[in-house]
Amino acid sequence: MIPYLIRRLGWGLVVLVGVMLITFLLTYVIPADPARMIAGANASPTDVAAIRRSLGLDRPFLEQLATYVANVLHGDFGFSYHQHRAVLPLLLERFPATAQLALAGLAIEVAIGLPLGILAATRRGGFWDRGATMVTVVLVSAPSFWVGYLLLEVVFQGHQSYGIDILPLGGGYKPFDLRYLFLPALTLGFGGAAYYNRLMRATMLDELHRDYVRTARAKGLQERAVLWRHALRNAIGPVLIQVGLDLGFFLGGVVIVEQVFSWPGIGKLAVDSIVTADVPLIIGTVLFGTLCIVTANLFVDILNAVTDPRIRF
Amino acid sequence: MTAGVPALVEEIDHSVSRTSGSRLRRVLVRNPAFWIGSIGVLVIALAAVLAPVITSHDPNFAFRKEGLTAAGNPVGPTVLFPLGTDRLGRDYLSRLLYGARTSLTVGIVANLIATAIGVTIGSVAAFAGSPRIRIRFRGRRRELAIPVESLLMRLTDAVLSFPVLLFAIALVAILRPSLGLVIVVIAGVLWTTIARIVYGRAVVIREQEFIVAARAVGVRSSRILVRHVMPHLVSLIVVYATLGIASTIQFEAALSFLGVGVPVPAASWGNMISDNLGYYRTDPRLVVLPGLAIMVTILSFNLLGDALADAFDPRRWAN
Numbered sequence: 183m184i185p186y187l188i189r190r191l192g193w194g195l196v197v198l199v200g201v202m203l204i205t206f207l208l209t210y211v212i213p214a215d216p217a218r219m220i221a222g223a224n225a226s227p228t229d230v231a232a233i234r235r236s237l238g239l240d241r242p243f244l245e246q247l248a249t250y251v252a253n254v255l256h257g258d259f260g261f262s263y264h265q266h267r268a269v270l271p272l273l274l275e276r277f278p279a280t281a282q283l284a285l286a287g288l289a290i291e292v293a294i295g296l297p298l299g300i301l302a303a304t305r306r307g308g309f310w311d312r313g314a315t316m317v318t319v320v321l322v323s324a325p326s327f328w329v330g331y332l333l334l335e336v337v338f339q340g341h342q343s344y345g346i347d348i349l350p351l352g353g354g355y356k357p358f359d360l361r362y363l364f365l366p367a368l369t370l371g372f373g374g375a376a377y378y379n380r381l382m383r384a385t386m387l388d389e390l391h392r393d394y395v396r397t398a399r400a401k402g403l404q405e406r407a408v409l410w411r412h413a414l415r416n417a418i419g420p421v422l423i424q425v426g427l428d429l430g431f432f433l434g435g436v437v438i439v440e441q442v443f444s445w446p447g448i449g450k451l452a453v454d455s456i457v458t459a460d461v462p463l464i465i466g467t468v469l470f471g472t473l474c475i476v477t478a479n480l481f482v483d484i485l486n487a488v489t490d491p492r493i494r495f
Numbered sequence: 496m497t498a499g500v501p502a503l504v505e506e507i508d509h510s511v512s513r514t515s516g517s518r519l520r521r522v523l524v525r526n527p528a529f530w531i532g533s534i535g536v537l538v539i540a541l542a543a544v545l546a547p548v549i550t551s552h553d554p555n556f557a558f559r560k561e562g563l564t565a566a567g568n569p570v571g572p573t574v575l576f577p578l579g580t581d582r583l584g585r586d587y588l589s590r591l592l593y594g595a596r597t598s599l600t601v602g603i604v605a606n607l608i609a610t611a612i613g614v615t616i617g618s619v620a621a622f623a624g625s626p627r628i629r630i631r632f633r634g635r636r637r638e639l640a641i642p643v644e645s646l647l648m649r650l651t652d653a654v655l656s657f658p659v660l661l662f663a664i665a666l667v668a669i670l671r672p673s674l675g676l677v678i679v680v681i682a683g684v685l686w687t688t689i690a691r692i693v694y695g696r697a698v699v700i701r702e703q704e705f706i707v708a709a710r711a712v713g714v715r716s717s718r719i720l721v722r723h724v725m726p727h728l729v730s731l732i733v734v735y736a737t738l739g740i741a742s743t744i745q746f747e748a749a750l751s752f753l754g755v756g757v758p759v760p761a762a763s764w765g766n767m768i769s770d771n772l773g774y775y776r777t778d779p780r781l782v783v784l785p786g787l788a789i790m791v792t793i794l795s796f797n798l799l800g801d802a803l804a805d806a807f808d809p810r811r812w813a814n
Contacts, residue, residue, distance in 0.1 A: 196649075200653055201657065208669050315801075319798065319801065323741070324789075325748050325752075325789050327748075331768075331775060434661065437661060437664070437749075437753070449661070452664060456668040456753070456754065456755060468661045472656065474658075
């Protein structure tokens, strides 16, 4: 198992370096001069040149690349032009907000998706199967930015017409306040729930057709026990893997939902930095997102290798 | 004898696809999802193609006098503007119709490119293996095995672990938005799904006896791929290309919503939503209509793709 994990770790590093190479090329080819953007519009040419030198922008391409990679590995993700601060602390500041949203959204995806999937698999072709498929295909087709605004409007109308005051109006963020978290998490969860419904249904159907299920039924086991103790235990594996991967994906920034609900996470930071053309910050979010995904992949691989005795690469 | 075996192989291929054709139709026409999906796709395609016929307004022309109220707000539905105007006094129906053009153009072109890349990488990875090439190194002949299969699939894995939306935002924001760039970026990040699926199926086909037979009589790998493997992949590709259009359109709408999609003033459903958010409370029409358009389009392609997937699934033919 150890060589397998070392290989996976090495592979994760290769992906990271690949992304670093691409992001570096991006900063290298952009038309805007970083030194001029830092110095401001009124800076004299000598000042700009001095900043260029201090940033190492006058060095050869490969040397710049090596410096960049070394910096990133030391946790230096660059310097935001617009906010005049290092990128990594900016990202880490936003991380708790994104993490809350990611966990809550994922919980809702799973809470909607898994029961529906199990229900659909056990009643294949029946009312619940068709119903769940129909509802989830509609949910997955609705763009999350639109759903988010519709939900906000429902809350607003409820407040205006009936004086209901449970949820905050217009989004916003308060640390660890479930009322603020509810709508963004619901919006995030709706889209993914459809996916989990399908995945759960497919893996469950796979398991229900296997011999051990037939054996369990043949020896007179109750259907409930067959379902929960036998089939589900085997079917849940791929779903848990997907949960791990999605968590990594979300932790890197939940771009659209954060934007809709003014949720001050990493995704919102990325979108805001488009407007200010803050290239190091945009690229920092991409790098950070990759790091989250690669870490999650690795974690899932380890968990998988430990829990599933069939996996021995 | 050598001539006989490939002919036999092709005959089997052909008979399989012929029977599946009629079964396919039978399963499809009985599935309501197929009808709803294809009618939806047809309606949206017609709306996009016939946009200049349906409406006589230029989608980018701002009617400063008729299209705005005295206070400068958008007007609601009138005879002149069937769906009202937007915040600049532009006819909303025209913008929705031309927005369909944008969505379908990006959706179809980007997805064609993504599918082409995905199918090529997936199938080549399954069939290339590790070809050996001969090189001269320090005057001596050496054989070098290039692990094409693992290289291509590791590349796919790598792109799969990109934060695709952030990456696309970064690319478009840095390189300035344009229709072409949006298409290339979307195709560049969304080809991985189909590559993995095609690879998964092609690896199974690779081990089948008719492929072994074809190899045994000396058919070249490239010919095996095109003549013997591709026919078995067509159904898979059709299904995922259809579903792919849905995800591509969703991706484009998201980029446009964030302001890094198709550049203004071109109409796109995503930027119509973000553009008119300020009027959401007073005039929900401006946000609800483009959102509905996105949803109906994506839903239609999803339903059509699901129906096709069902119909191609041999387990469905029994009943």
